[in-house]
Amino acid sequence: MNPRPLARSPRIRFSRPEDEEQLLAIKCEVFEGCRLDRERRRWRWEFEDNPAARSHLPRAAVVEEGPHLYGYFAFVPYRMQIGSDVVSAGDGIDLCITDQARGLGLAHPLVATLWDEGPFEFPFTAGINRASRHLFSAHGATLIGGQDDPIAFVYFLHDAHPPCPKVKDITVQRVDEFDEREDALWQRIRKDHSLILVRDAASLNWRYRDYPFQECLLLRATAKDGASRGIAVVQFDPARQCWYLLELLHDSEDSNACLALLVAAREAVDGSSAEALYYSTRWQPQHAPLQAADFRPLPGDVPNFMGKLPEQSPVSVRDWYTSLGDGDPLFEVGVEAS
Numbered sequence: 152m153n154p155r156p157l158a159r160s161p162r163i164r165f166s167r168p169e170d171e172e173q174l175l176a177i178k179c180e181v182f183e184g185c186r187l188d189r190e191r192r193r194w195r196w197e198f199e200d201n202p203a204a205r206s207h208l209p210r211a212a213v214v215e216e217g218p219h220l221y222g223y224f225a226f227v228p229y230r231m232q233i234g235s236d237v238v239s240a241g242d243g244i245d246l247c248i249t250d251q252a253r254g255l256g257l258a259h260p261l262v263a264t265l266w267d268e269g270p271f272e273f274p275f276t277a278g279i280n281r282a283s284r285h286l287f288s289a290h291g292a293t294l295i296g297g298q299d300d301p302i303a304f305v306y307f308l309h310d311a312h313p314p315c316p317k318v319k320d321i322t323v324q325r326v327d328e329f330d331e332r333e334d335a336l337w338q339r340i341r342k343d344h345s346l347i348l349v350r351d352a353a354s355l356n357w358r359y360r361d362y363p364f365q366e367c368l369l370l371r372a373t374a375k376d377g378a379s380r381g382i383a384v385v386q387f388d389p390a391r392q393c394w395y396l397l398e399l400l401h402d403s404e405d406s407n408a409c410l411a412l413l414v415a416a417r418e419a420v421d422g423s424s425a426e427a428l429y430y431s432t433r434w435q436p437q438h439a440p441l442q443a444a445d446f447r448p449l450p451g452d453v454p455n456f457m458g459k460l461p462e463q464s465p466v467s468v469r470d471w472y473t474s475l476g477d478g479d480p481l482f483e484v485g486v487e488a489s
């Protein structure tokens with residue numbers, strides 16, 4: 152697309168709004184199966200609709216020489232709770248350098264814009280390949296999940312299962328969106344976690360209600376007084392023909408709400424021809440309800456996450472409460488094949 156060879160030494164800088172069309176064209180050149188109209192739509196959702204967006208935060212770092220760009224690394228903004236403080240977090244996505252600029256030693260300075268003294272207090276990434284694992288760990292990111300740290304669970308739809316336990320006094324209903332009940336839920340559950348992406352109603356609605364390519368099923372568990380006891384989000388993946396339980400939130404003590412939501416998630420997918428409903432958690436309080444709902448641990452090398460905390464943080468990356476909905480690995484779900 153751009154003229155070759157590179158005449159001078161390229162420089163790396165943060166992106167400007169006028170770069171964005173070129174960035175999306177580069178993405179379509181480097182990553183197979185991307186289409187410009189869909190990438191524009193995704194970019195609008197990732198940045199313009201995102202409640203964590205702040206005007207001072209750069210959306211990407213770019214490789215530039217003369218009037219042309221030759222690569223970029225984008226940063227989807229999130230808010231992260233570290234300890235009890237909420238700080239800015241950036242999810243590094245779409246790392247790419249075009250063919251004519253590869254092998255020039257640009258990858259390290261490009262990834263350093265996020266991982267070393269970048270604009271975010273918690274840089275992270277999810278869904279890692281060999282290149283990103285190599286590059287990000289060289290810049291101090293810690294890997295969690297994956298082969299050595301299995302955190303995946305599966306419910307096989309067509310296996311024989313013991314009858315689902317009945318949960319008294321909790322009703323689970325499908326809802327169109329999350330509201331102030333989930334803001335109140337978030338204020339309770341955040342006390343159970345020292346490292347967690349913010350999950351208030353605005354964040355949950357952006358990620359799941361407003362996701363542009365495939366509908367998500369939003370579930371709310373309520374007690375008799377109508378308060379939200381927890382939420383779950385389920386999504387079908389037409390490309391892989393499987394289901395994901397992307398989100399499952401409740402108080403640490405509330406194994407009843409957890410179980411009621413797991414049962415409702417099962418009921419939502421039972422009867423479909425897909426084979427499996429996948430879930431992932433690093434959180435011990437969910438293990439007994441998962442077992443009761445006949446979700447089985449699934450050894451494997453996904454999902455995986457990388458993050459980096461400020462030096463001398465009392466919190467460890469291993470404390471991170473992760474979910475399948477965090478970061479961009481499933482931002483492709485529902486995108487039709489070209």
Ligand SMILES: CC(C)(COP(=O)(O)OP(=O)(O)OC[C@H]1O[C@@H](n2cnc3c(N)ncnc32)[C@H](O)[C@@H]1OP(=O)(O)O)[C@@H](O)C(=O)NCCC(=O)NCCS
Nearest residue numbers: 245246247248252253254255256257258259281282283285
């Ligand atoms: C990943 C990418 C940005 C690296 O750019 P590059 O110009 O090829 O990288 P460099 O030549 O500067 O190499 C930097 C280092 O990364 C390593 N590296 C590059 N590609 C790699 C790969 N596919 N697997 C493992 N390591 C890789 C190099 O060996 C080098 O190692 P060093 O730290 O010992 O020097 C580029 O190859 C690319 O755009 N790939 C396609 C998109 C992609 O896979 N992105 C990553 C995940 S979204």
